[in-house]
Amino acid sequence: MAAKKHCYDYPHPAVTTDVVLFAIRQQTLSVLLIQRANDPFQGMWALPGGFLDIDEDLESCAKRELMEETGIEAVYLEQLYTFGNPQRDPRERIISVTYFALSQSDSLSPKASSDAAQAAWFPIDELPALAFDHSEIIQLARRRLLSKLSYSTIAFQMLPGRFTLSQLQSVYEILLDENLDKRNFRKGMLARNIIEETGEYSRSGNHRPAKIYRVVNPSRVEIIK
């Protein structure tokens, strides 16, 4: 039908989605990569992603490819940027709509698949050589992550639903790469009125138990301040 007609009029570019999935692992900001099973760049590491189906929503495509290639289920996902340099793929013209995603540190254990020889987490500062322009995409995603930290609530997406203030502070410290004052951090966080005590206590370790908090309204975890 119409889609085909245009195909004959002049060539359409291919459209893919690629996902930059961050998680904190071993106290380090890490990115999920796959090792490419096919050419081009066979054997190299790349972002999970793939071609858009003709009737598929962009975000659905990103989620689906992430699942197919890494076995990781939906997480926080938002559109990052669309890359379309005519030379970014050596095969053909490809437009990549990229997504920025966050995962809790525990929803891990990626699996391999047909398109991906294997999937693995890499610390953000120890990335291997990457296929295509994926290095650039990751750097952009990292900047986005950092800038959203101050005015949004994305940090909670990197923690389980129940957490201690120390855990939360640790997320901020790892992302910002600086130490924060405990009293000021707690004061500021509680003043935002977005978390509340659950009444429970962490019973872990040979030290004083910590109060366990949760996000006040988990559905409305968006930009608040």
Place this chain on the structure above:
Amino acid sequence: MAAKKHCYDYPHPAVTTDVVLFAIRQQTLSVLLIQRANDPFQGMWALPGGFLDIDEDLESCAKRELMEETGIEAVYLEQLYTFGNPQRDPRERIISVTYFALSQSDSLSPKASSDAAQAAWFPIDELPALAFDHSEIIQLARRRLLSKLSYSTIAFQMLPGRFTLSQLQSVYEILLDENLDKRNFRKGMLARNIIEETGEYSRSGNHRPAKIYRVVNPSRVEIIK
């Protein structure tokens, strides 16, 4: 070549760019629209934009279509968002990479062209019914414009290279839709160290002449604070 091959494998979506061009006209934030010459939505108003050439950069496409359809030369342009709902175009699957653009109030006088029956500026709060999902795109662009106002220097893109502090304040007041205190505005703006006096004075009107300022480093007009 490769692009064709994929075309036969499975259909590719079409890719377009659309541009939301803002300018301040008659003390009102306005958007440039074109009246569609062809189906679908013939006769309705829409954003300037069109199909991506196969070897063309996304941003080049946005600039080119803006020029072809409205006669307006390059201005400040940044990528806004990529819209890809499968039903957003009744003809076929179209991915639209949208751009957010600013123009000085004087680089005006849009011309008509083959694709656009005519082009015209509309006050942002008096938009006509729009084709496709272009209303949604404009609202997103407006939010982006407002939020960037506080932490970037985009306001200068809506003024000529030399301007008075009153003109600059007026831009902020129109965009924010609120009155600002003159002394605080000047204090805050000068504290950012991004504008400097030219030494010249506006010689306009039957009142005290105003100092004329310019941006310190016009090339580096980006996010500063």
Place this chain on the structure above:
DNA sequence: ATCGAATGTGTATTTGATACACTAACAAAA
């Protein structure tokens, strides 16, 4: 009972944001 380890809490200081009113310089009119 003591020790090690992480939790939890308040105040003083500094910095940035806001509120607020009058004089200066020009052109036009009287």
Place this chain on the structure above:
DNA sequence: TTTTGTTAGTGTATCAAATACACATTCGAT
């Protein structure tokens, strides 16, 4: 030449927000 209308230009006091900073508490293990 004086008056009037119009916009430009300037400083301080107050309030709110961010920062710096140190010690007592609670648990498990020894």
